[in-house]
Amino acid sequence: MSLFRRLFKPKMTLVEKPSYEGLLETVGLLLLANRERRDDTLRRSERFGELLGLLWLDDKRAHRVVWEAFNSVEKIDREFVELLARRVYNLQHDLPTVPEGRYAIVVQALQEELTDIAELVAESVSTSTETKLFVNILTLARILLPAELHGPVCEFLVANNRGRKEDPRGGESLPYQELVRDNIYRFLGALTPDTIPVFWEMLRDETVTMELWPALRRIRGRGAVPYLLDLLPAAEDVQGTSVMNLDGQKEVIQVLREIGDLRAVPALQAMEKRLLPPPEEKAGVQTTWDRALSKTWRERNDLARAAGQAARHILRFSGEAAAQLLRPAEPAAKSGETLLRPFHSDPGATPAEELMRAAEKPGGTDPIL
Secondary structure, three states, X not given: OOHHHHHHOOOOOOOHHHHHHHXXXXXXXXXXXXXXXXXXXXXXXXXXXXXXXXXXXXXXXXXXXXXXXXXXXXXXXXHHHHHHHHHHHHHOOOOOOOHHXXXXXXXXXXXXXXXXXXXXXXXXXXXXXXXXXXXXXXXXXXXXXXXXXXXXXXXXXXHHHHOOOOOXXXXXXXXXXXXXXXXXXXXXXXXXXXXXXXXXXXXXXXXXXXHHHHHHHHOOOHHHHHHHHHOOOOOOOOOOOOOOXXXXXXXXXXXXXXXXXXXXXXXXXXXXXXXXXXXXXXXXXXXXHXXXXXXXXXXHHHHHHHHHHHHHHHHHHOOOHHHHOEEEOOOOOOOOOOOEEEOOOOOOOOOHHHOOOOEEOOOOOOEEO
């Protein structure tokens, strides 16, 4: 390089780099907060919209800033951000003026990439390359939390499961398909329950419910309780039939148990009482062999026990005062000496007469415990 070029080489302004650093710090905190809040703050954020606007620039350094912001929250490939920048520019050359517009174009770009991969999956020609791209799409989706993407993702999950190939090494399916499923479950679990209506609707469809119910393991939050209760057998159904198989219904019960919301207790208790085989039916199933032959009896009994155990667990560990109110063990008793025990006590709990009470010393009047 000549002396002239060395002396007069254009230099990066000192203003640009600090502005990017400040943007990275602000957006990083915003993304971390949004993981807990899970609302539409990102869509309306001016600073986050400024970050997304860098995707429209023909500048790899600007794209690197976007990648660094995303990568600070979830591991994502830098090449994917470059691909995303090309996709959003092809969708709309002009930079949207408002943050919501930029957010919408980015989500549309993700959806188009997802559609392209879904076509390959349906034709059973997907490879590890497409899987890597899909994982990046779902990773960014967990950052942006676009609820409008959950419908195509659910459809992709069904297509992936039905079009899966057998592993030539003798496994159930190729490892990358397991990775696809796990990332879908994580994305659905990151969204709030009231923003995924397509997921709940598909769960009630007997043709696809088996492909979707494992995702319930990722669903958490009290907002999911009404949707989960709708998946249990109807109140008038004494056979415990449902569009979901036995494992799916048990998964619903387990999720309700882990959420620990008292609203689920009446339904679980009623389910236990309704499905528990009557004494005369139990009398006709005396041996283990008889139980093995009676599939209906066994399934109803398993569901009833799971529902009852979940209800008792919630009452015990919910921590809400309503579940711990003390009432007389015998309603008719009016004596002030009547022992009290929890109103929702376990039927197998220690009887009132065995609870610790005052006794008199043989040689005195002072009570002891």
